[in-house]
Amino acid sequence: MSDAERAAKLRLARSRNIGPVTYRQLLARFPSAQDAIEAIPDLARRGGGRAPQLADMRLIEAEMAEVERLGASYLFLHTPPYPPPLGEIGAAPPVLIVRGDLTLLAKPIVGMVGARNASAAARRFARELAFALGDAGYVAASGLARGIDTAVHHGSIDSGTIAVIAGGIDIFYPPENQDLQLDIAERGVLVAEQPPGSEPKARHFPYRNRIIAGLGMGVIVVEAAPKSGSLITARQANEFGREVMAVPGSPLDPRAQGCNQLIRDGANLIQTVDDVLEILQPFGSAGAEQPEIRYRPEKVSADVEPHERSTVTELLGPVPVTVDEIIRQSGIAPNVVQTVLLELELAGRLERHAGGKVSLEQQP
Missing domain, CATH: 1.10.10.10 (Winged helix-like DNA-binding domain superfamily/Winged helix DNA-binding domain)
Structure with missing residues (x-):
């Protein structure tokens, strides 16, 4: 991909009124991102409005220079090494910013999420389960939040871990995980959808959750209260056709209510790593690369009556x-x-x- 095409794709992704679905359809319809950009004013006119204001190219060039300075790189949708399973979902991010060992993105991935205020027992279970999954050839993906996420990354850092963050790749959140985030950027993979310098906002976390849900073969919820972000991740995983697994907990602990409800609604009950392997191995061998998913772009028509x-x-x-x-x-x-x-x-x-x-x- 030429630098000009990379810049044009990034400009599309950073422009208003161009979400993931529209981005995919534009690139499916036009031979290049630049051709799509040139066609936008006419398409918007047909839709009864004015063309969206595209991202300023000076800002795009500045972002690309900053990503390079940070030692990170871009992954563009449906262009290797962008993870094929993530590219399969309808709302796949058009662009990801990554830093670390990108070979981990081609291995079988399992999402693991849970409560920020998790109990000591749940944190220990998450850390040990993530370690055991890594030993079995799987890569654990989580969100680098306090509690369960942090335990997951500590448990899988030696075998390979993926941290999907809500802000820019240069922003440390939560602050106490700065050393862990830097370690993951060297030994694992750090993944961000937002541009460098972006402070994480509440609206960014559901977007981050969909990446965790879409990256792999399934999602494990270790501890979660009702209406928590972890349950949003589980719901998204179910919508994407992924396996949803949950660790049961005491009915007396509010932090276990979400997992118990997931199990009641049909999620797989998980008590040991063998339970996880029994569920996941029919979908692919541990240690093998994820199967290629052939992208079938949405068809659009040039002519509308x-x-x-x-x-x-x-x-x-x-x-x-x-x-x-x-x-x-x-x-x-x-x-x-x-x-x-x-x-x-x-x-x-x-x-x-x-x-x-x-x-x-x-x-x-």
């Missing part, structure tokens, strides 16, 4: 609805529906939600 555009738009409203439902009710070809949605999003009129749902933005 006016009545088709109006029909799709009329079916949209403030209440999120699945794209499949729009296709079913409109009776319009999927590639045409996808094109109309692409145009509306570039025009700033469409909002995408989890689970493949979309809604119209409320106009002031």
